[in-house]
Amino acid sequence: MLRSILISALIAVASLGAARADDLPSWTDGPVKQAVVDFVTTATTEGSPGWIAPADRIATFDNDGTLWAEQPMYFQAMFVMDRVRALAPDHPEWTTTQPFKAVLDGDMHALAEAGQKGLMELVAATHSGMTADEFEAIVKDWIATARHPKLERPYTSAIYAPMVELLTYLRANGFETWIVSGGGIDFMRPWVESAYGIPPQQVVGSQIAESYQVIDGKPQMVRESGIFFVDDGPGKPVGIHRHIGKRPVLAVGNSDGDYQMLEYVTAAEGPRLGLILHHTDAAREFAYDRESHIGKLDKALTDAPEKGWVVIDMARDWKTVFPPAP
Structure with missing residues (x-):
């Protein structure tokens, strides 16, 4: 009886060690x-x-x-750009106003030149003017449907x-x-x-x-x-x-x-x-x-x-x- 208990204990310890080694x-x-x-x-x-x-x-x-x-860029930046495109029909002025024009034209050089100030403008336009609940719903919808451009998989x-x-x-x-x-x-x-x-x-x-x-x-x-x-x-x-x-x-x-x-x-x-x-x-x-x-x-x-x-x-x-x- 004692021998079987010891064997069972040793097996349990060995199993635990294997699990830890494979964590x-x-x-x-x-x-x-x-x-x-x-x-x-x-x-x-x-x-x-x-x-x-x-x-x-x-x-x-x-x-x-x-x-x-x-x-190739932060995923939240991808989200911002998608939001600009989604909101663009309600903002015809964006077609001639930087940095929004750069996003709509796909001009990454002009977007880079806009720098931190331009990014803040994009964030302000796409992340504000709504409730926290509304923003959360938008993020959930985007994260469920968007795909990485190179990896071709959901973010x-x-x-x-x-x-x-x-x-x-x-x-x-x-x-x-x-x-x-x-x-x-x-x-x-x-x-x-x-x-x-x-x-x-x-x-x-x-x-x-x-x-x-x-x-x-x-x-x-x-x-x-x-x-x-x-x-x-x-x-x-x-x-x-x-x-x-x-x-x-x-x-x-x-x-x-x-x-x-x-x-x-x-x-x-x-x-x-x-x-x-x-x-x-x-x-x-x-x-x-x-x-x-x-x-x-x-x-x-x-x-x-x-x-x-x-x-x-x-x-x-x-x-x-x-x-x-x-």
Whole structure:
């Protein structure tokens, strides 16, 4: 009897070990995967030097270029352009007014020349003047129907399978997973839970100005034309402090826009881990870094060894990039 109990226990332990070893099946066995597993293992082993109390296990992830693709341009920019085209019949003046004319003509050079100011004009025209509920419905409709121009799949299928595995692995080990992105908070919240398993209240992002109004007897949040907060670069630690109220122990990014978040998280006392996704896979996705107009990775890549940040080489460290196309 005792012998059978011991055998059953050993089988159970072996099965548990196999499950843990296979928590990241899309990751290539090697130093990067091992660094992640070692961090999580020690963080969840009470009495180990790397133990992290459950209440402090907070992980933050950038979105564009970290959880889903971002080339040839940010997906929210694609959404903005589609909104301009959809609204154009009601705005004949846009055919002669920049930057709207550039969008309608498909003139990417003129659109680039419009710069940040032009982008803000487009966002103001396409994201404001409606209630939060109306905007959410528009985003849900777009995300359900739009397709990536090169990958030819829905945008929510242009997410990275290895990162979804990492999110699931962290949550299974008692971590809270948060998105901290330069993208619009209200653009991400309608779909991130179904894509990543991250609830909308755990999203930090750039925000448009809003006001509380009672419309036809119904309390509403109304979206206005001004920008309230930009959650990028040095804004990311500010967003973390405002929304989370506690310094995370793990941060994941892919560009210099994530530098300050990685720095803020990993410079604190105690066990910390910073991960940078380096886009090196032109065959399965896109290859870019220091000279890219989108997701530029220069200073963070240079400083990673000194800072102790682990660089994920997409071509080398991921067996697969995207989930199966629907």
